[in-house]
Amino acid sequence: MVAVHLFSPRRVVVGLAGCVLAATMATPPAAGAPAASAFLQEHAKDRVTWEAWGEAAFQRAKTENRPLYVHVGFFTNELSRAMDRQSFANADAAKYLNDNFVCVLVDRDQQPEIAALFRAYLHDVKQLDGWPLNLWLTPELKPIEGATYLPPSEEWGKPGLNNVAKQVAGAWQADAAAQRQKAAEALTALANAEKPTAPNPGDATARQHATSYNLDAWKAKFDATNGGFGDPPKRLEPELLRALLRDTATRDLALTTLRAMADGAIRDPLDGGFFHQSIDAAWRVPYLQKLASDQARIALAFLDAAKLDHDPRFAAAARGALQFAATELRDGAHGFIGGEDASREAQGYYFWTVADVTAAVGPAHAAAVAQALGIDEKGNIPDDAYSSVTTAQKSIPYRAKPFDPATDAADSELRGKLAAARAQRGTLRRDTAAPAAVQGLLLQALSSAAVELHDAKLRTAAEQTLAYVRGTLIAPDASLRRIAGSTTAAAPADYASVIAGLHAYAANLGDKAATTVANALQTRLDRDYFDATAGRYFAVPATGKAGWPRVHVPTPLPGESPAPETTMLALLRAEHAPSDELNVRENALLAEAKDATDDARGDLLLALMK
DSSP states (O other): OBOOOSSOOOOOOBOOOOOOOOOOSSSSSOOOOOOOOHHHHHGGGOSSOOBOSSHHHHHHHHHHTOOEEEEEEOTTOHHHHHHIIIIITOHHHHHHHHHHSEEEEEETTTOHHHHHHHHHHHHHTSOOOOSSEEEEEOTTSOEEEEESOOOSSOBTTBOOHHHHHHHHHHHHHHOHHHHHHHHHHHHHHHHHHTOOOOOOOOOTTHHHHHHHHHHHHHHHTBOTTTSSBSSSSEEOOHHHHHHHTTSTTTHHHHHHHHHHHHHSTTBOTTTOOBOSEESSTTSOSEESEEEHHHHHHHHHHHHHHHHHOOOHHHHHHHHHHHHHHHHHSBOTTSOBOOEEEOSSTTGGGGOBOHHHHHHHHOHHHHHHHHHHTTOOTTOSSOTTSOSSSOOTTOBOOOOOSOOOHHHHHHHHHHHHHHHHHHHTTOOOEEEOOOOHHHHHHHHHHHHHHHHHTTOHHHHHHHHHHHHHIIIIIBOTTSOBBSSTTOOOBOOHHHHHHHHHHHHHHHHHHOOHHHHHHHHHHHHHHHHHHEETTTTEEBSSSSOOTTSOOOOBOOOOOTTSOOOHHHHHHHHHHHHSOOGGGHHHHHHHHHHHHHTOOSSOOHHHHHHHTO
């Protein structure tokens, strides 16, 4: 299928690669037989003999009395890709894994119920968080050992994959009964960790205290020179910026950061899309990955800024991010793919020399265009910025001259020539299927921008997205599918995001039917996932077949960025919770904020300030 282009021509884009048939969430971790996603296809070349998560692998482990080694990753995760390059393609490492374990590969986005259970084990029992997940299980599917990213060998005090694998295999061969006992104790510890009690109601100033604490924590991390917060890599932090905009004492911090991002290389001046993060402090060296969810989230932050400040960069940046998503990240059915990635083999796709500019726009315009985009003969990329490609005399474009709406419009034709020339360099890796959460985020951002920017094309994109969500993701019983064309049930974050998108669409475009659908989804979400005692959501709707306890959506550890599901659920319970449950949700939210450390969470802060 060919993507629908609403705004500007680019390369022809292949749409959804195929449907996914995965395990239902009724009894996770359940067996499934997903079709090969982009993530699974990339691992087809591995020397490791991967099996699908399902009865065939489970039976083999029991018959051969071997532990299972399970790797859970996803398409755009660099550390999962690093393990693929470093270990899974290595003949010796692969042979050891194949000889000692039943090796199972899981796509997080296709089988979220499995990923949620294993992440809860790492989070609550091992005190680890992040992706990918590496677990060793008994043949009865109980956890012996686990880790997040593992390098091929020991480095910087972090254990290597080979070392951990040999320790697990040796311990199993020496005393399998002891390892089964260890696994049973781990599940007991997980069950105990997953029994939160209802937080005590706070006093009248609890919200104010929690808000002040989180605001102070972020103010202390502000980079007054470059904008942004903390040391690089610098993430977009859209929810944080939206929260800071709501307080007059922190508004300038957010506006300064948004201006820096609008002018920096983290925003692609050729197509308007935002990269996922900046490797450096000054927003000049982006991590070369553009995610559909990021375009929606940062657009909402720029829209908030545009309401408070008349700097034309804000509206332009919001429009550009959403135009990029609606033009380049659509599938053939008006939904969105997950994103584009050039972080390894295709890094040179985004690099320019002065000669490249001259060839694209002609000698009459080359000098002016190169100067406006910070491209010079010496290049602007630090030598150590990217490891897999030569960067000498090459540049990453950014807005090197002050933004002027009039000249920006006049220069758009020349930037279009550069974009067209760049498109001829080849194709980027594309995450061809995106969870429902991504569709909900874009529905919210597109409908908001359509009204606030008076943009008819964005309104059309919002209408198409609504039709896609209602027609392919929502079932007649108000259950939500994870991915279009799949039998995989949606995760709580998917519900939360789609509910927020439907409410925004109804408010912005006056569609009362969208509110009705949102309320039905809310009822289904709370019936299947909400823990009224703790004021939190379960990550899966039922106890696992393998005796795993029912687990909640994990909260980030100190120093870890909030996961998308945590962000969406925090905002959901602040905005759209049923009135009879507001108190318990409010108390749980305040408890999370109270437990925050110096690494306060922007999503919690935004929820507190709603």
